[in-house]
Amino acid sequence: MKGKIAIDRELCKGCKYCVLSCPKGVITMDCEFNASGYFPAAVHDGEKCTGCALCAQMCPEIAITVWRDEDSKDEPLASPSRS
Ligand code: SF4
Ligand code: SF4
Numbered sequence: 001m002k003g004k005i006a007i008d009r010e011l012c013k014g015c016k017y018c019v020l021s022c023p024k025g026v027i028t029m030d031c032e033f034n035a036s037g038y039f040p041a042a043v044h045d046g047e048k049c050t051g052c053a054l055c056a057q058m059c060p061e062i063a064i065t066v067w068r069d070e071d072s073k074d075e076p077l078a079s080p081s082r083s
Pocket of ligand 1 (some may be wrong): 003027066
């Protein structure tokens, strides 16, 4: 299965939960601060993403959006939602 993620670097607090949870090593930490002064997570090896969404489930800041191949292009599997 093929997947794709997007990380909102300005929501990220740099906890690395997503890096530790990804079984494919897709995510790494950026070496440039975001506006809040954190080193944010970044997509490192996006070709390996399966769309499992573990990273998005682990993210306490709801900063990761995930798509899978079979999903509608307009409907991400997991997306930031703040109510
Ligand atoms: S969706 Fe799964 S494979 Fe893709 S980056 Fe997140 S944890 Fe890794
Ligand atoms: S889990 Fe979320 S807040 Fe933590 S490093 Fe990853 S994207 Fe940033």
